[in-house]
Amino acid sequence: MLMDFPDLFALEIPHHTVSLPALTTLDLNIRAGIPSPHLITILSSISSAPALDSITLERECFCVDLSYQDSWVDLDRWLTRMAEHTRVQGGLSVILRGWPKGGPSTPGFREGCR
């Protein structure tokens, strides 16, 4: 399990994992302004998505709750692993929709992705 993403052991590992060999697009609509621990658990259940070439992160709220900073760290870590393991030529694209430039909670994964 999790052979493609060994570093994900640092995250909460769900009981069931799934390989998505045809998945090319993942859209995440973060309404609450923060990625929930539940989302992290779901994403961590994806053991492999080698064809993934685009992840869209859409935010509808810009409230910041420092108590949830760990969620951003976990999401950053997951996105970075995805970017490292994609087999798509040109790498993984992360599209930020509804994010203010230079606003709070800017995730660090942007530096790790093209």
Next chain:
Amino acid sequence: MQIHVQRRTRRPPPLAMNSLPQELIDAVIDNLPRSSLFSSSLVLKRWRRRSQRRVLERIKFISEDQVDRWYTDFPQDPKGIASYVRFVGFQNTIFPGNLATFGCALQNLCSLTTLWVNGMEIPDELPAQIPRMEVWKRIIILRLWSISSTLTTVVSVVLSLPNLEVLSISRATAGLGWPLSSHPVIPPHRAPLDLLELRGDDGGIGRALTRSGLMSRHLSLDVDHPDMDQLIMPSSETLVKLTLYGM
């Protein structure tokens, strides 16, 4: 001496609009707001058909009277303006169990591709009616919002539509399960849906569709769906796009 009086009637100058090619007229009409389409249908005869087609490509019934009037005004005419309808919506329209009204409204819509049902009860008798009506074979998009029904009925309706490509179910209240022996199962060799969207599902419908073997290329789900992994698992080989909402 004879005087000849000649009367010359002045011909109206040719309308510039009459010389426009039909493709250009169609393009103009296609870019008009819906509120202008009644007026545009009165410009010239050449404007009428396209304007009417756009007016009538989406219709919505919000009362049973409207359904009756539609059936009376546009009876069996497969080439009439009822053939322009591609989308039909029923909102809080049909009394529970009144299949006759439902059937009347649908039967002369020979171009129908999208059915939207909002705030209605789906009668348990509907799945048995579907194979008898040609119109259901043409439906490729089905949107069920705020419906109430049994799980058996919802899944049976979905599986009865042979050409369904997009299924969207939102805030449905589905009661009662069924014994495993009578569980509806998807026919063999059925292609995956292009989109399966479940919003506001408490798990019942998602679980029932999953158990039936329905697969999809695009799943659109609430992130807190109680059976997320069970929904993704059957489509794992075919899933191209995953959309998660509301985390």
